[in-house]
Amino acid sequence: MSAFSALKPKKVLFIATRQIGDVLVTTPLISQARELWPDAEFHFLGYRGKLEMLKGNPDIAQIIETSDRPKLGEYLTLFFKLFQRYDLAVVTQPSDRAYFYGLAAAHHRVGVLGGHPQGLTEQDKAKKSKSDQQNAWKKTISLHTVDVDYFAQHVITEKLRLLEIFYKNPLELFKKPISVTAPAGDPIIPSIASQLHSPYVVVHPGPLTAYKRWPLAYWQTLLTWITKQGWQVVLSASPAKQDLQLNQDILSLLDEETRKHVLDTAGQLTIPQAGTLIRGAIAYVGVDTSITHLAAACNSPTIALFGPTPPTNFGPWPNGFVGEQPYRLRARSQTVGNVTILQGPGECVPCRKAGCEDRASSNSECLDQLDPNQVIQALQSAIKK
Structure with a gap:
């Protein structure tokens, strides 16, 4: 567990560069961050065509879209658009690319690290050792990280735990009702x-x-x-x-x-x-x-x-x-x-x-x-x- 941080960010970037469902499960995290920082401005970075789950979300001021396979020109455009604009990047996926975006965009980061379940085989242990080496730089650039546990830890809990460094008592995160924010509805054709x-x-x-x-x-x-x-x-x-x-x-x-x-x-x-x-x-x-x-x-x-x-x-x-x-x-x-x-x-x-x-x-x-x-x-x- 990382030490308590008194950081009060004015601008926060949430990063979820995966599928539609992975975007939806970040919404309890966003709601909780809004309670922590009521006056902060929240932006969200994700893949084009995967962000409809955020339609009408009252906490997100701006949505930034990128390709899932950007070419060099798009990378550079995004880099200059994001560069050091944020006080905090919340990296909700363990991919290298998501962390690079967080590194480029913000002065501070918290993030999810790829993990392995308990009861590992020898082959799994070798993979875990390699994964730990790959994760070392991500830990170094982050205020706080949360390991994925694919069997014991719910993905909503995993995302919420990204905020635990900002609580003197992190258990407070789970003592009140937690809900997923569905997108605003549109009329059916x-x-x-x-x-x-x-x-x-x-x-x-x-x-x-x-x-x-x-x-x-x-x-x-x-x-x-x-x-x-x-x-x-x-x-x-x-x-x-x-x-x-x-x-x-x-x-x-x-x-x-x-x-x-x-x-x-x-x-x-x-x-x-x-x-x-x-x-x-x-x-x-x-x-x-x-x-x-x-x-x-x-x-x-x-x-x-x-x-x-x-x-x-x-x-x-x-x-x-x-x-x-x-x-x-x-x-x-x-x-x-x-x-x-x-x-x-x-x-x-x-x-x-x-x-x-x-x-x-x-x-x-x-x-x-x-x-x-x-x-x-x-x-x-x-x-x-």
């Missing part, structure tokens, strides 16, 4: 709004990677059951080709009567419009992906299907939770607040690998064995509650 029929359930089947997928036939079972309750199904998906195709594959399995009660919005909604859609739903069901975190942040009853990912690290945060860890590492079903996390069977769950073959295109047996009846029961309970 008329072509979709005109087809919505309440009550409806939003279903988001598509993850970023194949190893987080749930089998097609299980979606067929779930969607058929939902429509038989007299509820509409609204299918959600990103504009990515594989997500559009996944939704089409699911629709192709449905009988004609079920299909009449399913509205496919794939690729047609922005993140703020998706938030509006989810807020109007009686429940949401989705895989381990950013839109599931958005659903939880919108305070909708949220059913999250988890495979290899530890919920203790990246389970959707239940808004208003008090404490550092809402979840258990392994439980077939666990409900905290508005969020229910379901996991498949197996002693290896969660492994944090990229599926059973540890590659992005792999399947995950734990998801293959997550029975649709378990999801139906969880959905029933969430809606009754």
